[in-house]
Amino acid sequence: MGANIKDVAKFAGVSPSTVSRVIHDNSRISQATKERVRNAMVELGYVPNAAASSLAGRTPRTLGLVLPNNPGELFKNPFFINAMRGISVYAQARGYFLLYSFSRDEEDEIQFIRNYINSGWVSGVILLAARKDDRCVDYLKLSDFPFVLIGHAADPLTTCWVDNDNFQAMYQVVTYLLEKGHRKIGFLGGPETFRVTQDRYNGYIQALKGRGFPLEEELVFMGDDFTEDSGMKGGKEILGSIMPDAIATTDDQLAFGLLKYMEENGIEGIAVTGFNNTVRGIYQRPGLTSVDVNADLLGERAAELLINLLETDESERQNLSPNHYFVETKLIPRETA
Amino acid sequence: MGANIKDVAKFAGVSPSTVSRVIHDNSRISQATKERVRNAMVELGYVPNAAASSLAGRTPRTLGLVLPNNPGELFKNPFFINAMRGISVYAQARGYFLLYSFSRDEEDEIQFIRNYINSGWVSGVILLAARKDDRCVDYLKLSDFPFVLIGHAADPLTTCWVDNDNFQAMYQVVTYLLEKGHRKIGFLGGPETFRVTQDRYNGYIQALKGRGFPLEEELVFMGDDFTEDSGMKGGKEILGSIMPDAIATTDDQLAFGLLKYMEENGIEGIAVTGFNNTVRGIYQRPGLTSVDVNADLLGERAAELLINLLETDESERQNLSPNHYFVETKLIPRETA
DNA sequence: ATATTTTGTGCAACCGTTTTCGCATTTGAA
């Protein structure tokens, strides 16, 4: 390993404490000394020992990421890798390291977080997949450990989080469909209990209202989950009654199920939109019109929020502002709408 | 933060040194004492402070991952996320943390590795994307820092690496094509300078030879890179002369280019195979027959190799065996072949 | 000219763990 703080001190003709203060840009050190020490640092190729630094009281400049371990989801949806990249880009710029781990289940995740915290290896956590009633969130709050959530927090006032503006996103989708000339527009969502479903549903309703179109309950269906099967079921329900000329779904998987149902039943000419811009939707024919949730930027913003949180004094954290970010989505028109 | 080693010592009625020895299962501590201390540890929810531990001489149980930052590649090919998952699964089982970073370029990567090493935060490195004449490899060797490579090492004897058996993989592809009744089989590869191209080309040759088929030079083309464009160019070259009835490519992107060329020129009935089992190949119609390189397992094996390396004494590392693993590939037949 | 504040730096204790050395105590051999 390279030079340590003593080597630098000796080289610059000062004491180790002075070097340390130069590293942290302490105002009590004169410019002349700072310059001399900094030269010594580059001269010797000095990199501070992170272990010693965090042991001695500084917060370790490392963030811990908690990822779900759902093999299918991981490769169908480039969300996670892109979010991780976004986080990496930002964290790098601020000089933070990143720890990650895929966990099998909630129990596993809590275990990880416990290890992150107690090992002293990590100063903050980013949760990349928020569940409803997430025990990880509870655990982190209970431990009073800094974290941010990607996704809408159950308690948005006392939690830091980043998310898309799901209302706005769906509003935009429906408006787009209306402008395309569609009049009877259905809605196929995930479980009602999810915040994201609610938000998007509200966006759907408002977009219709805004243009003076009525909400027709028969054209609305909420699945039990986000699977293709639920999509097919939704197709059966919605297309069984009145025929809409477009259906906005809240997830590409649902859309795939819906398209499958339509194909199997020879139904054509209905516009379909999805959410998440998954790879399958991009490459299938016809390409699925979908909403890109901008995972990259979600990641960057999450990292930004967390690092800002970490770098504000403990006493002021309560009223950190902002405690959340909304990230723009982008509608990607393709053949299905 | 939780309890420290002194708390545990007090609780168990021993000295901190004894607790430390129990943690590392030192043979000089009696079973009775070990039990008592271990009880104290669970009782107090003790997790060793990783910073202190690594400061005091232990190697930090953390591995650093170096990833390329090629946005397109990252989401078209689920290789990286799967490899990362594989690494995570194995590292977790052995009690290691994982650091990752996406780098813009080679310069950036070296910078990261330097930080990894000098910060004392990391005890070994996994390179997920090996280039030819990789400066990172040189740097790591020069620093005498433990690392493994995913991909074939330039110097396979003195480097630790994991890779697919590319010879075998292509042998299998060609054999499959021959068994399907194809007789004139072409080869469309990436740059010749790449080891992987060579290996797969040799597999192609041997598979033909093995069954007594001649190698026809006009049916072989090596592109300048792994892009769709090169695939189209290859199609033009190979399909311009004698018509083969199948073409084995060394990369899905090349295969996509080839298929595109065929479509644009109205050429049909030629079997095509790819490599990497990318998402586009899975979802396009017709589905692309491709070789799954088993990224998950590559990741696991890489982690295994590195951790084993780290846990053998410095003096014995020279003749660590094995210093590499071959990971099975899996041919995934779809419509194009 | 003296008193007071500000500025610049060093000393030394501390963070939590590891590990060498050393000292009892027990075990086994002579």
Add this chain to the structure above:
DNA sequence: TTCAAATGCGAAAACGGTTGCACAAAATAT
């Protein structure tokens, strides 16, 4: 019974930074 070796554990010095405190020198106020 005596001595050497093995066993079981504690004391204390690292590891590399950080930071409160002290203190001298310089700047400013009186």
